[in-house]
Amino acid sequence: MALKLAWIVQALVAFHAYPSLGFQHVLPRNINQKPTRVLGGVTVIDTPLVRAAQAMACQYSEDYLFNHIMRTWLFGALVISHNTTLQQTVDLEVHAIGSMLHDLGLVLNASWVSHDRRFEVDSAFAATDFVEGQVVHAPEGSAWDAHRLQLLFDSVLLSSEPKFSLYKEATVASQPFGEAFVPGYSAVGSRIFDIFA
Numbered sequence: 001m002a003l004k005l006a007w008i009v010q011a012l013v014a015f016h017a018y019p020s021l022g023f024q025h026v027l028p029r030n031i032n033q034k035p036t037r038v039l040g041g042v043t044v045i046d047t048p049l050v051r052a053a054q055a056m057a058c059q060y061s062e063d064y065l066f067n068h069i070m071r072t073w074l075f076g077a078l079v080i081s082h083n084t085t086l087q088q089t090v091d092l093e094v095h096a097i098g099s100m101l102h103d104l105g106l107v108l109n110a111s112w113v114s115h116d117r118r119f120e121v122d123s124a125f126a127a128t129d130f131v132e133g134q135v136v137h138a139p140e141g142s143a144w145d146a147h148r149l150q151l152l153f154d155s156v157l158l159s160s161e162p163k164f165s166l167y168k169e170a171t172v173a174s175q176p177f178g179e180a181f182v183p184g185y186s187a188v189g190s191r192i193f194d195i196f197a
């Protein structure tokens, strides 16, 4: 009996030693089967919502910030497009919108900027409010369930904290990729820098 109990305890401990099991996230079927366009040499997802996010980012960001977020999106999309695992696990629309809206909290005097929260928190609320406002009457609204909004919120919230985000869903973990210039993508990478310097 004591032996059996020890075995059960060991099994439980072993199970808990792999916390990432709890975060396995299966993408909704066909979620990434959307139109694309080529931007800075990178093929990216192209939906009305992605375009609206880009327009909003452009409207509210100073040039240096807009170029930074575009590089974040394009480098991230480039890395994802070269990795089969990521292609199957990253929600590309969430990744695109998260990349482009991850610094909204840095916009001076914006209505969504608070006095007491970290800018990532303001950015995360602003990004999810933006999507909710956009899709409320749009046909694609039904595709934005609570889970995708949560993915977007976490992607933005943790975008500057890879020590946390790396242990989240692939969509969230991929958010900071754009910050790193990845060796091996230099030809396309330089083109991105040419356009969004």
Ligand SMILES: *[C@@H]1O[C@H](CO)[C@@H](O)[C@H](O)[C@H]1NC(C)=O
Residues within 6 Å of the ligand: 083, 084, 085, 086
């Ligand atoms: C693909 O991405 C996964 C998750 O980030 C990583 O573990 C893996 O090493 C990557 N594969 C390649 C070939 O780079």
Ligand SMILES: *[C@@H]1O[C@H](CO)[C@@H](O)[C@H](O)[C@H]1NC(C)=O
Residues within 6 Å of the ligand: 108, 109
């Ligand atoms: C932000 O608000 C402050 C105080 O109202 C003002 O002095 C400043 O010019 C504003 N900045 C921008 C970029 O609108």
